[in-house]
Amino acid sequence: xxxxxxxxxxxxxxxxxxxxxxxxxxxxxxxxxxxxxxxxxxxxxxxxxxxxxxxxxxxxxxxxxxxxxxxxxxxxxxxxxxxxxxxxxxxxxxxxxxxxxxxxxxxxxxxxxxxxxxxxxxxxxxxxxxxxxxxxxxxxxxxxxxxxxxxxxxxxxxxxxxxxxxxxxxxxxxxxxxxxxxxxxxxxxxxxxxxxxxxxxxxxxxxxxxxxxxxxxxxxxxxxxxxxxxxxxxxxxxxxxxxxxxxxxxxxxxxxxxxxxxxxxxxxxxxxxxxxxxxxxxxxxxxxxxxxxxxxxxxxxxxxxxxxxxxxxxxxxxxxxxxxxxxxxxxxxxxxxxxxxxxxxxxxxxxxxxxxxxxxxxxxxxxxxxxxxxxxxxxxxxxxxxxxxxxxxxxxxxxxxxxxx
Amino acid sequence: xxxxxxxxxxxxxxxxxxxxxxxxxxxxxxxxxxxxxxxxxxxxxxxxxxxxxxxxxxxxxxxxxxxxxxxxxxxxxxxxxxxxxxxxxxxxxxxxxxxxxxxxxxxxxxxxxxxxxxxxxxxxxxxxxxxxxxxxxxxxxxxxxxxxxxxxxxxxxxxxxxxxxxxxxxxxxxxxxxxxxxxxxxxxxxxxxxxxxxxxxxxxxxxxx
Amino acid sequence: xxxxxxxxxxxxxxxxxxxxxxxxxxxxxxxxxxxxxxxxxxxxxxxxxxxxxxxxxxxxxxxxxxxxxxxxxxxxxxxxxxxxxxxxxxxxxxxxxxxxxxxxxxxxxxxxxxxxxxxxxxxxxxxxxxxxxxxxxxxxxxxxxxxxxxxxxxxxxxxxxxxxxxxxxxxxxxxxx
Numbered sequence: 066x067x068x069x070x071x072x073x074x075x076x077x078x079x080x081x082x083x084x085x086x087x088x089x090x091x092x093x094x095x096x097x098x099x100x101x102x103x104x105x106x107x108x109x110x111x112x113x114x115x116x117x118x119x120x121x122x123x124x125x126x127x128x129x130x131x132x133x134x135x136x137x138x139x140x141x142x143x144x145x146x147x148x149x150x151x152x153x154x155x156x157x158x159x160x161x162x163x164x165x166x167x168x169x170x171x172x173x174x175x176x177x178x179x180x181x182x183x184x185x186x187x188x189x190x191x192x193x194x195x196x197x198x199x200x201x202x203x204x205x206x207x208x209x210x211x212x213x214x215x216x217x218x219x220x221x222x223x224x225x226x227x228x229x230x231x232x233x234x235x236x237x238x239x240x241x242x243x244x245x246x247x248x249x250x251x252x253x254x255x256x257x258x259x260x261x262x263x264x265x266x267x268x269x270x271x272x273x274x275x276x277x278x279x280x281x282x283x284x285x286x287x288x289x290x291x292x293x294x295x296x297x298x299x300x301x302x303x304x305x306x307x308x309x310x311x312x313x314x315x316x317x318x319x320x321x322x323x324x325x326x327x328x329x330x331x332x333x334x335x336x337x338x339x340x341x342x343x344x345x346x347x348x349x350x351x352x353x354x355x356x357x358x359x360x361x362x363x364x365x366x367x368x369x370x371x372x373x374x375x376x377x378x379x380x381x382x383x384x385x386x387x388x389x390x391x392x393x394x395x396x397x398x399x400x401x402x403x404x405x406x407x408x409x410x411x412x413x414x415x416x417x418x419x420x421x422x423x424x425x426x427x428x429x430x431x432x433x434x435x436x437x438x439x440x441x442x443x444x445x446x447x448x449x450x451x452x453x454x455x456x457x458x459x460x461x462x463x464x465x466x467x468x469x470x
Numbered sequence: 471x472x473x474x475x476x477x478x479x480x481x482x483x484x485x486x487x488x489x490x491x492x493x494x495x496x497x498x499x500x501x502x503x504x505x506x507x508x509x510x511x512x513x514x515x516x517x518x519x520x521x522x523x524x525x526x527x528x529x530x531x532x533x534x535x536x537x538x539x540x541x542x543x544x545x546x547x548x549x550x551x552x553x554x555x556x557x558x559x560x561x562x563x564x565x566x567x568x569x570x571x572x573x574x575x576x577x578x579x580x581x582x583x584x585x586x587x588x589x590x591x592x593x594x595x596x597x598x599x600x601x602x603x604x605x606x607x608x609x610x611x612x613x614x615x616x617x618x619x620x621x622x623x624x625x626x627x628x629x630x631x632x633x634x635x636x637x638x639x640x641x642x643x644x645x646x647x648x649x650x651x652x653x654x655x656x657x658x659x660x661x662x663x664x665x666x667x668x669x670x671x672x673x674x675x676x677x678x679x
Numbered sequence: 680x681x682x683x684x685x686x687x688x689x690x691x692x693x694x695x696x697x698x699x700x701x702x703x704x705x706x707x708x709x710x711x712x713x714x715x716x717x718x719x720x721x722x723x724x725x726x727x728x729x730x731x732x733x734x735x736x737x738x739x740x741x742x743x744x745x746x747x748x749x750x751x752x753x754x755x756x757x758x759x760x761x762x763x764x765x766x767x768x769x770x771x772x773x774x775x776x777x778x779x780x781x782x783x784x785x786x787x788x789x790x791x792x793x794x795x796x797x798x799x800x801x802x803x804x805x806x807x808x809x810x811x812x813x814x815x816x817x818x819x820x821x822x823x824x825x826x827x828x829x830x831x832x833x834x835x836x837x838x839x840x841x842x843x844x845x846x847x848x849x850x851x852x853x854x855x856x
Contacts (some may be wrong), residue, residue: 119833123508126582127583130583291750291751294751406782437808464570466510586848
């Protein structure tokens, strides 16, 4: 057994026997790292002296795949990126392409997009809550959260056909309109949801053990948070009032009435409270969106970009030709580049899309919020104990699919 | 395991049939999975343990974090090039008897991702017992796969299982080769000895059912 | 949408359009016109092409200047124009202001033989991982980076994956077909 590892000079090996510091590797197979993340921890007993995240264990080469697929084929790949918030990824990609094309999206499609994105945000926060509580030790919350999540997944599956990978949005609108009975079921879910959030609060928020494990742990100040590029609930948990839905509104978000929750402390407890309040705000937005649904088209009026209806395709020649061309050859997107940020459940999800005038993009880059949030982990975790590192990773709400792409 | 070897060699066939049923029933009713959730399929795996689709009622009561305490490894998600040695090492750390369920299209065959970064099928690294298609497969499909695995377990026989030679397992992945922080070409020469991704476990030499 | 490069000589007084971030460019044009090689306004976004040697100075100016206040670096993104193009690589810096909510893109173009850029980790610490990723996938070297090594691909990987001449399925034995 030969040691073939060559440690470069910037990593000082402090593995001295009979000394107190030890370098261990947490992950990549670990129940609490929320995916295949590897942390190199230098420990002094239980205290973390230095930590270095080592990522790339889920690198899928998605950005290269985008360059080989037509624009509409790329939507399917975006689902697998942040797999807890796939509709958010779809939305960012589609809206970036629509910005390049200069399409105007009809009102009903925008309202449905907002509704589905907010439902998806609630579902993503539910997984966060369940797994975070599970890591800290509260196993019951996991089952409660997943019960609520099943209801949302039912709704998403009814609309799009996929529970976890819906690919519901298309460039120019939606895949298809909402099914019959969707509004009734959605309203049923939304009526019962605030009670569920209160249930989570009774399970966790007043629990002294949970408070001791999360309050004062993993602090990051507002200046550091901005400098390290944190966004989303991690940034709002440090007191910075920044939400892309308010700062650079898209998809009609400027017309909805919601608050942006912030907490001043910057620790794990603050991020927890921000996300719990965000679930209630998303519920508010969903209820408003549901009440604004009016009959109308769900696809933009751009026959060269948007697939025609099946009935029109079967009866009209030009619709058939358009359908064939869009599917077989794709549509040409004007040359240029855009950067389109949205407020995903984890933070600022930005899509940089560069086109050189053809049916396939020249470069697509996703700025994953978890990628940037994780880079701030050493700042939060140094000086804490190993068990606190688990709590901090949970509070960052990282998804390795988005980090590694 | 030693007792089984002695029994298998010494006693006639009739007795081992009864012993087979008993042992296989015990094994299939408590298949404890190792947590190997990699990507989106892991979320569906978590869904299959939640209260709606309860995998625990089929015996998979706990998902053991340590592979040394697990029976079945459910590879759920895409396996990237960097992760492949880790996967093999975890598989080697599991004690016999062990099975592998390859969940989802990415683990089965590379899935949507036919590119430089993804291993095109986890059966290039570990021997797989049950394949589940889907992207991601519904939780009910995972439960069906576990039940199929249970049927497969029931068809095994004590006479087929022998202890794994230790050197074979240890040589599969040279220890200490988790990539830490290095990229020098000289080191690459040192690592050039072929890492046998497809070592034939005595799983495969077992009498097939 | 056509991109219209504006040069200081042809348009000395940029007319402020509604919502267009021309004031951003105006501040930079007034103080340090030598930092601006080209300004592109398209799709309601502003892109400034900055020569490579001035990128750090431009970034710190834009971060601290009271008119712009770009205290948030959203993203550093590399792009490959293709092996026949010269300059081949682009590095895009996406800046955002948390107080004024405006965005700007800075672009540095590099040729293949000399793909070096000074690092901006001194301006925003979040650039650390973004630059590592750009180095990993494109091979652009960031001078002065504290820890420039691969981040997504395995450490012993040969080649840079997102270059246009890197095949999609990789090289043997990685393409197990």
